[in-house]
Amino acid sequence: MATFVHLTPAANAPRIRRAGIRALSHGRGSGLGAAGLGVYLFPVLPSYTLTHQWLRELARRPGPREAVAVHVRLADGEAVTVGRYGEREPAEVTVAEAVRAVRGLDDPRGWEVFLPRAVARGEVRSVRPVRGVNGWRYFPDAHGRTPCTCQGCLARGEYGARRLRERRPHPLDGPPPPPRVLLARVEAAEAAGDVVALGEALRWFAYRRRGPLERLARLARHPDPAVRVALAEAVAYWSTPGVADLLRELARDHDPDVSETARSVSEQS
Known part of the structure; x- marks a missing residue:
C-alpha cells in the first residue's frame, strides 16, 4: 500500500469524509488518461514542502483559498499514470512504480499521479489542514x-x-482582427508559402466563437502538419456547423501530432 495526498478546498472536507473523492479531473494521454475522469494525487514524501508543492499553484484558482490535504492509501498494483504536468503521454505504471519514480527524482516539482477513477471512502485515511502556503506558482523556478x-x-x-x-x-x-482581415492573412501566407505566418493567423481564429469554416477546411490537407495542428486548435471551440466533422477528419490524420491534437480538443470542447 502507498500513501498519496490530494489537495482540495476545505469546503469539500465533510463530503470527502462521508463519501470519498469524486472523479472530476481529465487525465492526459491516449491510454488510462483518456479512459474517463479521475483524481490527481502526489506521493507523500519525507519533505512536507514537496509533498504539498501544488498548494500555491492551486490557490490561484477562483474560489475559497483555505485547503485541506486528503491522505489516500492505494494498492501497490493499481494502474495509474505518472509524469510532469503538461506531458501529453505520461507513463502508465502501477502505484508502487509511480512512488518509486517520484522518489527517485532529483527534482520532483511539477510531477503528478493520475488515478483514473474516484477514491472510495475506505481509501481515505485522513483529512488534515495544510500549514501555510507551500510550493510554486505558474511552474517550478518561475521566480x-x-x-x-x-x-x-x-x-x-x-x-x-x-x-x-x-x-x-x-x-x-x-479583440482579434475581423475575419476578413484574418482570411486575407491566411491567403497571403499560403501564397508566400510562409507556414509561420499561416499558423499565427490561425491562432487568432481560436479567439472567436464562430468562423468561416468553409474557407479554412481546405487546410486540413495542407502538407505541413504544423498548419493542420493549428487548424484543429483554431476551430476547437467554434459553434459553427461542421466543426465536429472537420475534427474527426483531422483525428484520422497520418501525423500523430495532428491526430492527437484533434482528439484532445474534441474531448475538451
Whole structure:
C-alpha cells in the first residue's frame, strides 16, 4: 500500500469524509488518461514542502483559498499514470512504480499521479489542514523569470494582474482582427508559402466563437502538419456547423501530432 495526498478546498472536507473523492479531473494521454475522469494525487514524501508543492499553484484558482490535504492509501498494483504536468503521454505504471519514480527524482516539482477513477471512502485515511502556503506558482523556478501576460498564463482578476498588464502589454491583448482581415492573412501566407505566418493567423481564429469554416477546411490537407495542428486548435471551440466533422477528419490524420491534437480538443470542447 502507498500513501498519496490530494489537495482540495476545505469546503469539500465533510463530503470527502462521508463519501470519498469524486472523479472530476481529465487525465492526459491516449491510454488510462483518456479512459474517463479521475483524481490527481502526489506521493507523500519525507519533505512536507514537496509533498504539498501544488498548494500555491492551486490557490490561484477562483474560489475559497483555505485547503485541506486528503491522505489516500492505494494498492501497490493499481494502474495509474505518472509524469510532469503538461506531458501529453505520461507513463502508465502501477502505484508502487509511480512512488518509486517520484522518489527517485532529483527534482520532483511539477510531477503528478493520475488515478483514473474516484477514491472510495475506505481509501481515505485522513483529512488534515495544510500549514501555510507551500510550493510554486505558474511552474517550478518561475521566480525571477519575466512573466507572460497572455490570456492563457495570466488570468484576469488575479492579484496584481492589471498592473502587470499595464507594465508589460502582450501583443495578443485586445479583440482579434475581423475575419476578413484574418482570411486575407491566411491567403497571403499560403501564397508566400510562409507556414509561420499561416499558423499565427490561425491562432487568432481560436479567439472567436464562430468562423468561416468553409474557407479554412481546405487546410486540413495542407502538407505541413504544423498548419493542420493549428487548424484543429483554431476551430476547437467554434459553434459553427461542421466543426465536429472537420475534427474527426483531422483525428484520422497520418501525423500523430495532428491526430492527437484533434482528439484532445474534441474531448475538451
